[in-house]
Amino acid sequence: MNQKKIGNFISEVRREKGMTQAELAEKLGVTNKTVSRWETGNYMPDLSTIQSLCTELDIGVNEFISGERISSESFREHADNNVISVLNREAQMLKEKRISDFLSGGGTGLLLSALSSANGLGRTVVTVTGLLMIFTGWYFRSKLDKRILSAPGTEK
Incomplete structure (x- = not known):
């Protein structure tokens, strides 16, 4: 679309x-x-x-x-194309949601494990990695939310 x-x-x-x-x-x-x-x-x-x-x-x-008048002869073809387009958009958004959830969840897990470990360079690295994963997950989720709120075909 x-x-x-x-x-x-x-x-x-x-x-x-x-x-x-x-x-x-x-x-x-x-x-x-x-x-x-x-x-x-x-x-x-x-x-x-x-x-x-x-x-x-x-x-x-x-x-x-x-976005156009449809003759009765091509109605079915347009309907099929529109359904396929919507299904493809939904599949892509589900994939993006899974990535976002993985990043946010994995980052939270890393952050929690770092907070419970001994002080040191390892703890700092794991903490920073966890925070980066969380923020990256949030970023991708905000982009996904914008796509969800927009209509199909408006994604950039």
Whole structure:
């Protein structure tokens, strides 16, 4: 899925309907700035808003996800591609979550073992390694959280 393409599609269909961003926003209970962000591809609508948006624009969810009108002949192909895209995104995010959990958990274990060991250079090295693992895990988790909160296709 391509967020810019979806944004352009929202803009195109809204204009075809003769609506301003403000009018569409009012119907959906969001601000016109939010609609502008969707149309520029900076943000995607929340899952809770997508159905209402599709209803207002008189498009299908599959067309929304594809960012284009879909003929009845190619509907199944687009639907299959969209499902595969979502499944691939979910698998990638699960892999990243496991890495993040491993780093944070392993770092915590190292840190705890270092704190219970005798003083010395070894303790310092293990403590620093544990802290680095924890912070690296947190960093990757924050990146993953941003991806989870964004729509598919918006990852950088």
